[in-house]
Amino acid sequence: MKQQVFMKWAQQKHLSIPHLLLEHYTKLNINEHELMVLLHIQSLLDAGDAFPTPQTLSERMTLSLDACAEIIGTLVRKRLLSIENKQEEDTGVMYEHCSLEPLWASLIHHLEQESETKVENIKAEKEG
Amino acid sequence: MKQQVFMKWAQQKHLSIPHLLLEHYTKLNINEHELMVLLHIQSLLDAGDAFPTPQTLSERMTLSLDACAEIIGTLVRKRLLSIENKQEEDTGVMYEHCSLEPLWASLIHHLEQESETKVENIKAEKEG
Amino acid sequence: MKQQVFMKWAQQKHLSIPHLLLEHYTKLNINEHELMVLLHIQSLLDAGDAFPTPQTLSERMTLSLDACAEIIGTLVRKRLLSIENKQEEDTGVMYEHCSLEPLWASLIHHLEQESETKVENIKAEKEG
Amino acid sequence: MKQQVFMKWAQQKHLSIPHLLLEHYTKLNINEHELMVLLHIQSLLDAGDAFPTPQTLSERMTLSLDACAEIIGTLVRKRLLSIENKQEEDTGVMYEHCSLEPLWASLIHHLEQESETKVENIKAEKEG
Numbered sequence: 001m002k003q004q005v006f007m008k009w010a011q012q013k014h015l016s017i018p019h020l021l022l023e024h025y026t027k028l029n030i031n032e033h034e035l036m037v038l039l040h041i042q043s044l045l046d047a048g049d050a051f052p053t054p055q056t057l058s059e060r061m062t063l064s065l066d067a068c069a070e071i072i073g074t075l076v077r078k079r080l081l082s083i084e085n086k087q088e089e090d091t092g093v094m095y096e097h098c099s100l101e102p103l104w105a106s107l108i109h110h111l112e113q114e115s116e117t118k119v120e121n122i123k124a125e126k127e128g
Numbered sequence: 129m130k131q132q133v134f135m136k137w138a139q140q141k142h143l144s145i146p147h148l149l150l151e152h153y154t155k156l157n158i159n160e161h162e163l164m165v166l167l168h169i170q171s172l173l174d175a176g177d178a179f180p181t182p183q184t185l186s187e188r189m190t191l192s193l194d195a196c197a198e199i200i201g202t203l204v205r206k207r208l209l210s211i212e213n214k215q216e217e218d219t220g221v222m223y224e225h226c227s228l229e230p231l232w233a234s235l236i237h238h239l240e241q242e243s244e245t246k247v248e249n250i251k252a253e254k255e256g
Numbered sequence: 257m258k259q260q261v262f263m264k265w266a267q268q269k270h271l272s273i274p275h276l277l278l279e280h281y282t283k284l285n286i287n288e289h290e291l292m293v294l295l296h297i298q299s300l301l302d303a304g305d306a307f308p309t310p311q312t313l314s315e316r317m318t319l320s321l322d323a324c325a326e327i328i329g330t331l332v333r334k335r336l337l338s339i340e341n342k343q344e345e346d347t348g349v350m351y352e353h354c355s356l357e358p359l360w361a362s363l364i365h366h367l368e369q370e371s372e373t374k375v376e377n378i379k380a381e382k383e384g
Numbered sequence: 385m386k387q388q389v390f391m392k393w394a395q396q397k398h399l400s401i402p403h404l405l406l407e408h409y410t411k412l413n414i415n416e417h418e419l420m421v422l423l424h425i426q427s428l429l430d431a432g433d434a435f436p437t438p439q440t441l442s443e444r445m446t447l448s449l450d451a452c453a454e455i456i457g458t459l460v461r462k463r464l465l466s467i468e469n470k471q472e473e474d475t476g477v478m479y480e481h482c483s484l485e486p487l488w489a490s491l492i493h494h495l496e497q498e499s500e501t502k503v504e505n506i507k508a509e510k511e512g
Contacts, residue, residue: 001259005243006492009266012147014144015145016143016272016398018394019140019141032189032191036160036164060150101395112130115130115132134364135357135361137394141272233259260499261496264495268403270401272401273401274393274396275427282446288416296406368385
């Protein structure tokens with residue numbers, strides 16, 4: 001193996017996926033194509049791309065541009081992805097900004113409900 | 129948000145995905161369902177599960193047990209996943225062990241080829 | 257570079273450090289030796305070692321066994337590390353368990369205070 | 385805990401540290417202060433800062449500006465960090481660029497030597 005290729009490997013960034021997302025996404029009504037779109041978006045946001053387009057996504061995926069656009073639409077409707085209009089402070093130029101905030105809010109909401117259900121089940125058991 | 133749920137969040141492990149995998153999996157002839165199976169396997173291996181079964185995978189995915197078994201078969205045929213028989217040193221008990229070594233070998237092979245092509249193109253350009 | 261060594265590299269786990277910890281540890285009154293002990297403990301907990309000893313830590317660090325023991329004591333006193341007695345469910349055997357929960361609680365407390373201060377400063381500026 | 389602070393937490397980046405680095409840095413003659421400087425540099429490079437200065441480092445660490453400058457010098461002398469002059473393609477402007485390539489090269493060199501020693505030991509044992 002060439003030194004040069006290894007250096008590219010050792011110096012690459014990594015995308016950190018929370019294990020709680022991997023374990024619970026199906027309960028948030030997310031399928032694997034949708035999750036992969038979310039992971040690509042996270043990866044592009046980390047790299048400084050504030051608004052990944054269906055074009056960019058389809059170049060990295062086996063899905064067509066139309067399929068990517070449709071999944072983005074679905075994710076916005078399911079409130080897992082938000083698209084906001086922002087304004088650059090210096091220049092006043094408007095731009096679109098993509099955020100996974102709704103995804104994390106949904107996941108936390110799910111974990112809180114799950115934790116409450118457990119507490120209630122333990123209570124019910126004790127009270128018999 | 130409850131402190132207890134946040135603690136679960138802050139103390140969870142993360143799966144580290146190499147960016148080079150996210151950028152190049154389609155060139156290794158891997159689709160999104162296959163990649164998600166590979167990521168779940170990596171996550172289960174990290175957690176100490178040496179041989180994730182189709183059953184375990186289908187419980188975490190939207191895919192059926194049969195679909196998961198089929199994808200595992202495809203990944204082994206495509207030489208992206210290997211399943212080895214190993215023997216415990218102490219007890220001599222045989223067990224199956226799953227490894228992503230072939231995936232990393234394929235990815236590195238692809239990166240080496242890509243790097244050679246670039247070098248040749250630059251040479252060709254210079255030589256005109 | 258040898259294929260075998262690269263495989264070890266590609267298959268290793270990674271420790272995911274929150275950027276907020278790297279940016280704010282000095283404000284939590286943590287110095288670099290203490291942070292390195294915390295990172296080693298996190299790495300050992302991730303690997304399934306429930307109670308890293310000063311011995312284990314000093315074998316991975318340039319610090320002596322005594323220095324490691326002293327830093328663990330300091331971290332417990334500063335309420336950044338907790339050591340709990342737990343009991344195995346099956347066997348009833350008691351064991352010590354180490355947790356970074358207090359670290360995350362302190363970091364979040366700091367971030368909340370910082371966020372409140374910002375809100376108050378903005379208010380004060382507006383009210384002039 | 386406030387939703388807003390949690391969002392900051394959930395959306396933060398993570399620094400991925402290879403476990404092999406945590407396990408072997410002392411064998412590369414790196415101490416904890418030097419490792420923390422390397423981790424901060426990696427974190428700043430990931431964030432797009434091509435040349436972290438002693439000033440930037442000392443603001444994030446408990447070390448003084450002079451101590452940070454000295455550690456950077458030591459790391460360059462030990463061939464764990466390189467500082468290169470680069471030129472922007474578009475504008476021709478010269479700039480300094482910091483790279484951890486020598487660190488990864490040293491670590492891999494160490495792992496290769498370690499792996500050779502093991503092979504030789506096994507041979508020696510068999511030949512008795």
